[in-house]
Amino acid sequence: MRLARFGPIVLCASLILTGCPDKQPAGPLDSGTVADTVPDAGSEPAATSFTLRYQLGDAGLEPIAMTVDERPTIEPTSVIELRSSRPLRNYRIRLxxxxxxxxxxxxxxxxxAEGIVYRITLxxxxxxxxxxxxxADAQTGAAFTxxxxxxxxxxxxxFQVAGEKEKPTPPSKKDSKKRR
Structure with missing residues (x-):
């Protein structure tokens, strides 16, 4: 019973006495360059990011600024491409x-391994x-990963397509009189 009371104290004392191993500071290598700092194993990787582009004629793909404050305007296109910085699971992408x-x-x-390239061709x-x-949302369930x-x-x-809004074609006029 006495050992159970003193167990945590003994554990803490042993950690204090043994201490952490000395870390070697980054210094010059044989080539004269400074070693890159290696991130801790516990550091969080960068968040998954997305980029959106559209095809502008034969000129290739143009980026679309993905801002939350405003709706960007693009030229008429029939190809839109969404890229992610990491592979995705359980996702669907729709326009x-x-x-x-x-x-x-x-x-x-x-x-x-670098992510996905999802191309929508209209x-x-x-x-x-x-x-x-x-x-872009979950195919099944509440979230995609x-x-x-x-x-x-x-x-x-x-986003919005540049230019004046096309007016719908008016319905054709039918004769109001019925022939008998």
Whole structure:
């Protein structure tokens, strides 16, 4: 019983007496350069980030600034690409029009150790003056994760296509008189 009372004290005393091993300061190497500092094993890796780009004619892919304060304006396009800095698990990516209808598209994904490249190819270019929303969320369940197992918040990103809003075509006029 006495040993059980003094167990924590003995453990603390042994840690104090043995101490931590001396750490070697970073110094010049044989080549004369200073050694890079190695992050602690317990340090948190950088958060998973996303970049969004769109194809602008034959000029290639142009970045879209992903800000929360304003809705960026892009040129009409039929190709949108979302990249992540880490591989993703249990995710789905969709493009919605301003009426919150999913856009018909031919999607492709390239997965690698550096992340994913998700390409949305639309049959027709996005309409001028209209707003669109790109959404990345969980395929099943409440959350999707990165390759480190960290849960990611749903991504909802709005943008608008430059130009005047196209007016809908008026419905054709039908004869109000019925023939009998």
């Amino acid at each position: 919605f029009d301003e009426a919150d209808r999913a856009m018909i598209s031919d999607d492709s994904v390239e997965e690698s 049959p027709n270019p996005l309409k001028t003056g209209h707003r669109y929303t790109l959404v 990165d390759s480190l197992g960290r849960e990611l918040e749903d991504l909802r990103f709005e």
